[in-house]
Amino acid sequence: MNPSFSANPITDLNELLQYPFMVNALAAATIVALVGALIGWFVVLRRESFVCHTLSVMSFPGASGAALAGLPLASGYFAFALAGALAIAFGSRAGARRSLSHESAVVGSVGAAALALGFLFLSLYGGVLESVETLLFGSSVGITVGQVRTLAVVGLLAATALAAIGRPLFYASIDEQAARADGVPVRALAIAFLVLLGLAVAAIAQIVGVLLTFALLVAPAATAQQLTSRIGLSLALAVALALLEAWAALTLSYFTNLSLGFYVTSIALALYAIARAARELRR
């Protein structure tokens, strides 16, 4: 493979799409960007970014443990992120955001332990297929058709579930007291959302690595919320930005042979900075 950038979009796209691994990577990135942006929008609203990062890190020992046990990596990502979500949901006293921030020391320590455990599993595994770098920082190569199918099913499930609870979840996220008084099951929604977040994080970590899930999950939503305060437009923008980020990063990474994670995070940060600056200037 010898990538050559022609500056002609059609030629370049043809070149990208002639490799099955690139097609898989584009398909997988599209799915996780879509679902991640929608769930990330609620993460920003609920101020659960720290939980999001912790769940992501928790999926690392899952993936490396799966490699050690000879299981599909995806099963490890999902199992550990979901277990982490449930542990946080039922372990924190009220399952509420307030207690989560009070217990940030515990949550942070668990995250550090998860990273160390993941590294231990990988050194025990000793194989050559999965590298620490790939699991932590992502890679566009090695995504299988089976993995894309799994991501599509999980993504569809998560998006459907989110759509089903969308409005009461919004109510509970932005105005918890009033929602509770109105009979919205605030705690059940918090738990359900943590499970959806676990799914999204595990899916995204498979593409951009466990340390960089923020870039596809939280950053596009945070950028969109800087640009508009209309709910529908804000959600649509978050999705559009996430897709732009994912596609641009994959393309640039292919043609320059530099890390996918570098591009995803740089583009995400640049878009956020521009949006923030635009908002400050408009005032």
Next chain:
Amino acid sequence: MSAVVALRDAAVAHGEATVWSGVDLDLAAGEFVGVLGPNGAGKSTFLAVLLGLLRLSAGSASVLGAAPGERRELIGYLPQRRSFDESVRVRGRDIVALGLEGTRWGTPLPLLGGRRRAEVRARIDAVLEDVGAVAYADRPIGECSGGEQQRLLIAQALVRSPALLLLDEPLESLDLPNQASVSALAARFCREHGITVVLVAHDVNPLLPYLDRVVYFAGGRAVAGTPGQVITTATLSALYGAGVEVLARSDGRLVVVGQPDMHTHHGH
């Protein structure tokens, strides 16, 4: 006229500790009711009972002719101490809409639900107009001032056209002109729409021009009556079980001095 709220020998306990007991009161339709008393006397607890969020440990309560919590769609509620900081990037109008539709499952999709959506929009516009929040309803609520946010939140409580409006300390953290205008707003809804307004406050003075009835919680009990009956040296001293004194200043404001917890009723 049947009572909108009726409590008979009612008591509430948090665990072992009784918050208040032996409370009897009737609030009639269309009354403007001030709920007063020192911190921790059980004012917010009273609202929680009316909403059906907290059960009585003794006695009985009826709200709008049913058990508390059963007519929730007819109750507008403004919880205590809510404000949105600058990072909340959602329009005030969308916060108001939650009072009408926030509990419905699903997610509204663009271009769907045409007529219902138009009706909802019209209702929200009408309420925003009514509370005088049109000018800033399309701004992110985090960028609105405290007084503006309070008006939007009152609009949220009013948007479902309630028969009973429960406002928990809506005047707190507002400056004096805003305290006066929010009090006047609540009183206007009471008079013009016949809504029974139950307003929890720390300071009675901004409410004095409008109050039909006062419920004063202190010392594990409550007394109800007109302001002239309740806010007197004799009544409050008996309630507190200690010598307190109500002074009328030359400008008509009332000052309660000598309360055991040192909270005085002057404006702050």
